[in-house]
Amino acid sequence: MSAATGVEEVVLVDDAGNAVGTQPKATVHHERTPLHLAFSCYLFDADGRLLLTRRALHKPTWPGVWTNSFCGHPAPGEEMAGAVRRRGEQELGVRIERLQLALPTFRYDATMPNGVMENELCPVFTAVTPDELRPDPEEVDAFEWVDWRSFRDEVLAGTREVSPWCVEQVAALAAKELSAPPGEAPTFAEASADELPAAARPAG
Numbered sequence: 001m002s003a004a005t006g007v008e009e010v011v012l013v014d015d016a017g018n019a020v021g022t023q024p025k026a027t028v029h030h031e032r033t034p035l036h037l038a039f040s041c042y043l044f045d046a047d048g049r050l051l052l053t054r055r056a057l058h059k060p061t062w063p064g065v066w067t068n069s070f071c072g073h074p075a076p077g078e079e080m081a082g083a084v085r086r087r088g089e090q091e092l093g094v095r096i097e098r099l100q101l102a103l104p105t106f107r108y109d110a111t112m113p114n115g116v117m118e119n120e121l122c123p124v125f126t127a128v129t130p131d132e133l134r135p136d137p138e139e140v141d142a143f144e145w146v147d148w149r150s151f152r153d154e155v156l157a158g159t160r161e162v163s164p165w166c167v168e169q170v171a172a173l174a175a176k177e178l179s180a181p182p183g184e185a186p187t188f189a190e191a192s193a194d195e196l197p198a199a200a201r202p203a204g
Contacts, residue, residue, distance in 0.1 A: 017197025093134025
């Protein structure tokens with residue numbers, strides 16, 4: 001959010017992942033959405049279950065669609081891990097623990113039937129929360145805790161409908177999944193923050 005205007009802004013990036021400007025979030029999504037910086041998070045509970053959320057019905061992109069736990073956009077100059085924690089609190093009312101970077105350079109584009117598109121450079125994180133959810137109804141219409149392995153297999157088989165970015169992310173996460181005992185949160189090969197696109201790397 002711009003401190004000067006109070007307007008929530010997203011970071012525009014080029015194909016190499018460098019920041020090239022900003023644009024108000026309210027105006028960035030349309031039929032020719034510019035490439036911009038975002039993130040996705042897959043949130044697990046203490047029993048190893050994955051949180052799925054259904055997007056609020058009034059959202060401009062993919063309303064009412066089931067997807068990963070939460071997504072968001074870092075503000076200009078905001079550190080990526082801090083943005084994930086901020087969004088977890090805002091959207092779900094929870095603390096984010098054991099935050100790990102899984103897919104540092106994930107990128108996708110997808111277009112809705114009405115022509116509005118998403119076009120994001122979207123690093124993917126995993127995390128755990130010990131808290132009970134307090135979802136914001138402006139963001140989340142419904143939620144469900146599911147077994148990761150069953151969910152993963154259903155998405156890969158095409159038998160569970162989720163957002164287009166979630167389909168691609170689950171496939172990429174499955175390729176980085178490490179062995180974990182049943183009943184525990186899955187683990188994934190962790191990436192370094194140095195692997196993030198330039199626009200998403202911590203300052204310094």
